[in-house]
Amino acid sequence: MKPCVVGIGGAGGNILKQFLQSMDANLVVHQFGEILSFGDVKGIWLESASQDALGQNYYGNLTQNRYPAYLICHGGVSDSSRTRSYVMDTYGFDLKAQGFDRRAEYLKALFEVFENDPVLKEKCIEEFKVSDNPLSGYMWKAGIRPYTTIAIGGKSSSAPIKTEGDKEEGKAQEAFQKGLSSILKRRNKNGPKSSAYCDSILFLASLGGGTGTGFINPITSFVRSEEVIFPIFALGIMTEKGTDKRHAAEGQRYLGAVIAMYDLLTKESGKGIDGLLLIDNQILKDKFSGNYSAMDGHIYQALKPLLDLRNYPGDQLQDDAPAIRRVFWEVDAENGQDKKDRASEIRLLPPMFVPCYNIQPDYVGDINTLVEGALGKDGRLFPCDPVKADRALVFTRGFFSTVEITEAVASRTHLDPNKIKIYRKLGDSRNEDVLILLRNPYGGSLDEHKCEGTLEWKLHEIISLAIKYVDENQTNILGFQSFTELTKDKLRGYFYGESGLLDELYNCLDRLESGERPVFQKPLSIFGNGGIGSIALEESCAVDQGLMVGDKAKMRELVKSELKEILRSEDCRRRIKEIMQS
Amino acid sequence: MNEHELRILLLIILAAILIVGLLAHMHYFVRITNHIKRTSDRAFQKGDLKIALRIHQGSNFNTVMLFSWCLFVVAIAFLYFLTPEIFPNWNYFSFPKVASDSFGLAYFAAALIIIPGILIGIFIPKGYKYYQISRPLKQATLFVPLLLLVSISSSIYLGTIYPVTDKSFWYLGYASLILALIIMLSPIGKGYLEELRA
Numbered sequence: 001m002k003p004c005v006v007g008i009g010g011a012g013g014n015i016l017k018q019f020l021q022s023m024d025a026n027l028v029v030h031q032f033g034e035i036l037s038f039g040d041v042k043g044i045w046l047e048s049a050s051q052d053a054l055g056q057n058y059y060g061n062l063t064q065n066r067y068p069a070y071l072i073c074h075g076g077v078s079d080s081s082r083t084r085s086y087v088m089d090t091y092g093f094d095l096k097a098q099g100f101d102r103r104a105e106y107l108k109a110l111f112e113v114f115e116n117d118p119v120l121k122e123k124c125i126e127e128f129k130v131s132d133n134p135l136s137g138y139m140w141k142a143g144i145r146p147y148t149t150i151a152i153g154g155k156s157s158s159a160p161i162k163t164e165g166d167k168e169e170g171k172a173q174e175a176f177q178k179g180l181s182s183i184l185k186r187r188n189k190n191g192p193k194s195s196a197y198c199d200s201i202l203f204l205a206s207l208g209g210g211t212g213t214g215f216i217n218p219i220t221s222f223v224r225s226e227e228v229i230f231p232i233f234a235l236g237i238m239t240e241k242g243t244d245k246r247h248a249a250e251g252q253r254y255l256g257a258v259i260a261m262y263d264l265l266t267k268e269s270g271k272g273i274d275g276l277l278l279i280d281n282q283i284l285k286d287k288f289s290g291n292y293s294a295m296d297g298h299i300y301q302a303l304k305p306l307l308d309l310r311n312y313p314g315d316q317l318q319d320d321a322p323a324i325r326r327v328f329w330e331v332d333a334e335n336g337q338d339k340k341d342r343a344s345e346i347r348l349l350p351p352m353f354v355p356c357y358n359i360q361p362d363y364v365g366d367i368n369t370l371v372e373g374a375l376g377k378d379g380r381l382f383p384c385d386p387v388k389a390d391r392a393l394v395f396t397r398g399f400f401s402t403v404e405i406t407e408a409v410a411s412r413t414h415l416d417p418n419k420i421k422i423y424r425k426l427g428d429s430r431n432e433d434v435l436i437l438l439r440n441p442y443g444g445s446l447d448e449h450k451c452e453g454t455l456e457w458k459l460h461e462i463i464s465l466a467i468k469y470v471d472e473n474q475t476n477i478l479g480f481q482s483f484t485e486l487t488k489d490k491l492r493g494y495f496y497g498e499s500g501l502l503d504e505l506y507n508c509l510d511r512l513e514s515g516e517r518p519v520f521q522k523p524l525s526i527f528g529n530g531g532i533g534s535i536a537l538e539e540s541c542a543v544d545q546g547l548m549v550g551d552k553a554k555m556r557e558l559v560k561s562e563l564k565e566i567l568r569s570e571d572c573r574r575r576i577k578e579i580m581q582s
Numbered sequence: 583m584n585e586h587e588l589r590i591l592l593l594i595i596l597a598a599i600l601i602v603g604l605l606a607h608m609h610y611f612v613r614i615t616n617h618i619k620r621t622s623d624r625a626f627q628k629g630d631l632k633i634a635l636r637i638h639q640g641s642n643f644n645t646v647m648l649f650s651w652c653l654f655v656v657a658i659a660f661l662y663f664l665t666p667e668i669f670p671n672w673n674y675f676s677f678p679k680v681a682s683d684s685f686g687l688a689y690f691a692a693a694l695i696i697i698p699g700i701l702i703g704i705f706i707p708k709g710y711k712y713y714q715i716s717r718p719l720k721q722a723t724l725f726v727p728l729l730l731l732v733s734i735s736s737s738i739y740l741g742t743i744y745p746v747t748d749k750s751f752w753y754l755g756y757a758s759l760i761l762a763l764i765i766m767l768s769p770i771g772k773g774y775l776e777e778l779r780a
Binding site (some may be wrong): 022023024025026027032033034036040309310311312313314315361362363399400401402403404426427428429430 | 642
């Protein structure tokens with residue numbers, strides 16, 4: 001598996017640095033040559049806070065063809081953009097904010113308006129041509145897509161720059177397209193060889209309520225809407241307790257985390273990510289005494305068995321990304337009545353994975369101690385009970401037989417051997433290590449949320465703190481200075497309305513207490529429940545605008561083809577003849 | 583042991599290090615093959631193993647190693663075959679036309695690079711792709727061309743002042759040459775030693 005690692009936000013960028021550190025020899029004073037990352041991964045840092053991006057010297061600007069690069073999410077939107085003015089006037093969101101407001105609901109709302117407001121969609125298509133979303137579209141087409149295998153032999157995503165129209169519109173469009181087309185042109189000319197393209201995407205984001213938390217869901221959804229079967233994985237890092245350096249309290253951050261997790265995990269197969277890997281920073285903080293570089297380094301180290309390209313001889317295809325994606329979604333075989341029952345109510349939701357990691361010197365050579373360490377308390381990177389996992393994906397580096405790995409894992413997880421998937425790598429002869437991804441290690445028994453160290457306990461704690469924050473901070477949530485009344489109404493409905501987030505979070509707590517899974521079930525939207533669409537339509541007083549330009553064209557084509565079919569039919573011909581004769 | 587014999591012995595040591603490196607490389611494959619045979623549930627060809635072990639070392643590292651091995655051939659030839667001190671019948675001064683030319687040393691070096699240098703440069707650095715080489719070790723290889731240039735410079739100085747000799751320059755040339763060789767072979771040696779522990 002060779003993913004394009006996308007770090008979102010400050011924490012995502014810091015962890016991404018670990019993945020992109022060059023393995024090649026280089027001068028200390030000046031870096032030259034191609035960056036060679038472990039496992040040949042490529043990466044990009046997406047950031048909304050331009051001051052943060054400019055205040056560092058590791059990443060260069062992607063628009064200047066630098067690598068490793070950062071991309072400012074709103075880089076395609078010009079200052080005088082009409083879309084920006086519309087969003088600001090209608091909703092009170094600034095598309096070019098220097099670092100968006102540090103709360104997930106802000107970014108959730110900001111992205112939802114592009115999905116749900118037909119007037120805005122039309123404006124975007126008019127202004128930007130290539131996309132109806134100038135944030136996600138830009139990040140995907142200019143930032144991520146060129147690194148993936150999808151870009152091989154594909155059409156250029158950039159459309160010709162418009163020459164007509166008023167100056168203002170031209171400028172806005174030019175800014176978006178110039179950035180896009182210049183990046184794509186350069187990448188095509190001097191870009192990596194086909195072997196250097198990535199076969200999947202791994203998003204890295206902290207679930208601390210900032211840019212990463214807010215962006216991870218919209219960007220993954222957008223990518224999925226463009227590429228239905230391309231493997232997309234996400235790694236979410238739950239922040240530690242207490243107030244962070246930006247004075248965001250744990251309740252506020254956990255609310256962001258819950259909203260992000262909720263949205264990521266309630267999108268069905270083919271609509272969102274293929275799996276969410278969870279890491280608890282509190283565990284790492286305790287382990288590394290708050291040394292954040294060491295914590296980032298450990299996350300990278302733990303994922304190395306997944307990224308290592310040195311597969312056992314003859315097993316080169318074992319970890320190809322589509323195959324892993326399929327295993328991520330695999331469900332138990334059913335038969336008889338089960339088959340009928342489950343087929344009717346089938347709704348596959350993305351699984352959660354808890355990574356468990358352990359490393360030991362290669363002379364130890366014992367798989368049992370290695371697996372024991374990984375599944376033990378010190379090896380788990382998120383609280384959970386390994387016995388509750390419904391699948392285990394085991395990535396080892398070292399010389400171990402499949403049988404001994406399966407036995408070692410099965411004896412500690414009580415999983416059926418068929419549910420343990422082994423991926424063996426040769427490793428580096430210095431150490432042997434193992435990464436075990438436990439799928440959905442929770443549920444099945446009552447009151448597990450009371451047992452410290454279980455996933456139910458952790459999720460219960462996070463959700464409870466988020467509920468507490470929502471309950472006690474109505475003014476902080478709804479009283480943001482620039483929100484319009486429309487936005488405030490929608491946010492009120494989303495948070496406090498009937499079947500809103502608060503209600504749903506209480507349901508989640510009930511599910512955790514009763515051992516039901518999945519925990520997150522019903523997708524929630526701020527603007528999507530028929531709200532803004534109808535409001536916008538009323539405002540524009542034009543039903544026609546409810547259809548996008550693209551939709552209209554499709555509809556016209558559909559009507560045409562249907563009419564042709566009708567006219568060609570024997571019955572229709574007969575009737576026309578009858579009419580003519582009469 | 584006289585001076586001449588000592589220098590021949592030192593040459594044999596260089597050759598022995600090279601042979602040990604080659605044997606370690608071959609034995610590395612044997613050990614890995616045995617490990618995999620013990621743990622693998624399917625038969626495999628030697629080619630499969632080579633494909634599985636292959637790893638990109640980076641363009642900078644490959645360039646430095648290619649350059650270093652070419653320089654190594656030049657350095658060893660300059661140290662032993664530039665003056666008639668060690669091999670009276672086989673040396674640069676046996677070709678007076680070349681030796682008296684302004685660019686004689688350059689022709690000599692070019693001939694060495696073109697004939698054995700290219701072969702060595704093509705085949706030897708390829709051996710590195712089967713080892714996981716740490717970044718600090720790769721960084722250390724950046725010093726190899728410098729060491730080899732020190733050795734070549736010492737040899738050129740000795741060739742220039744010949745028939746006068748200066749032992750210290752010869753030993754400086756030799757020391758930098760053997761140090762460069764050890765660094766060049768260290769990825770293989772380290773990989774092999776780590777493999778021995780397993």
